[in-house]
Amino acid sequence: MARKITYQQAINEALAQEMRRDTSVFIIGEDVAGGAGAPGAEDAWGGVLGVTKGLYPQFPGRVLDAPLSEIGYVGAAVGAATQGLRPVCELMFVDFAGCCLDQILNQAAKFRYMFGGKAVTPLVMRTMVGAGLRAAAQHSQMLTSLWTHIPGLKVVCPSSPYDAKGLLIQAIRDNDPVIFCEHKLLYSMQGEVPEELYTVPFGEANYLRDGDDITLVTYGRMVHLAMDAAASLARQGIDCEVLDLRTTSPLDEDSILESVEKTGRLVVIDEANPRCSMATDISALVAQKAFAALKGPIEMVTAPHTPVPFSDALEDLYIPTAAKIEAAVHKVMAGRNAA
Template structure:
């Protein structure tokens, strides 16, 4: 094991897969010499050159469309969108092309494209650079949605995503890039669609995504001092969703809190809650509680931003409310 940052884990995954398969290449705005806005591609241009680490114009529709074309014709592009907010500029390329081409061609065309993008708030980047839009894409058949919370998960899941023959939206939280964690020095893969129990417990199940996993774990440690034993589950992949692991936990704890940073209305928490109701209703001893972002644009002011995004105290209050 080596302790590295989340950004370094992403970088390692990209480098290893580029060494493993000459068809893998990276593209995006300022990813070459600059190494990307968050440094995740730093050093790759020097090692692999301009053919495989390609700077693109500031045209998300253009270079995502190019990546889709490259994938259909046999390459494995990893395209970086600086912020998930910018998916709004290239929705046709993602939703109507990448997600549907394999189906439209009767399975004869594969679309092995990974779109790496950065989501979430916490840096005062304001309403157009701080959104959590994963629910948009969970709704679309044909595209997989991954949200790793740790360096270990980020590397293992990205390697699996690059090797997958279907489009994958790979969402990295901008606050997590500097977070450190243990990562194996040898090669490993984490299968898409497999949740991880980050902390076992018996009193309540907390299902959290991305940055909220860390806040849920911190909340669980504080509550343990009060005799409350919290199980924290990270789905890691929102589509496909590992509902079996979640339901198994619910049958044990009988109480559920779902935590995500995205707006509450229409968020993935609603889908997860419904699946639990459909498959484990008889095991619930309390209503499911959601902790989510407010239904407002994310403010630029840092103090206002904190109010709009779930904090550790909000998770603690929600857990206590279902006990």
């Protein structure tokens, strides 16, 4: 029986093992060590939710607390990446993207292209995404599609401890800037994770469930809701195929199309807001390239086009649920019968 650890521990372990393996890897971010002014290793907090806990004393001088200025330390990380280091910077909440967007959008993402491949930017930006922590509109967004829109960035969204470790190691070794999106509500999730180093390749979706009736495409925390819905639907005689994208850029178009060509039906589940999202992107891909295979309309299960509400009751309504996924599947299945 392989060892079980949490998603959070898997990320911490990937960082520690890569820092041990490669001295050019370092961490920079707000409170990633102990918070400015902390006197020693004992009270090092290790990030706002403790993900980098324990690294500061293990790697002296390589876990750097930055002032509360994303424009400053993200810029510094981008610069360090162009000069031969492998920074893992932490944008505490993805909602703070606006404070460092130029550094990512106009600098890191463009260097390889604008310098004709002579510059590489092996930067990882870890960031917390997603709703459900009662953290209100400025600390709960799912901005994955914002990064996915930008050519030159790779965007990763692990859904399990195994993927979190393997994808983060891959991200650190990758020579392009990678936005690594960690879902807050997954940090405590347990799963089997090898103790050894390993990588999970980018652009390879994970089939979590085989089925012939309908394809559910999703990523991040929604993977687990899709699996719950699929289990319930299986009891009703509907076999869902569940695809976890793992990375939204690069996107595993082949697996999505291959699955829809088999099932003829698609529901895309995305925790993000619905406009210009992974949900619309994948729907468009399938409508364009697998239209002939479709036996019914494509359905999307997403958050509404509103900010994330602070009210508990409203936030619960905002986030997609397994019940909503099930309802969408029934709608698509009925579309076939009606036709």
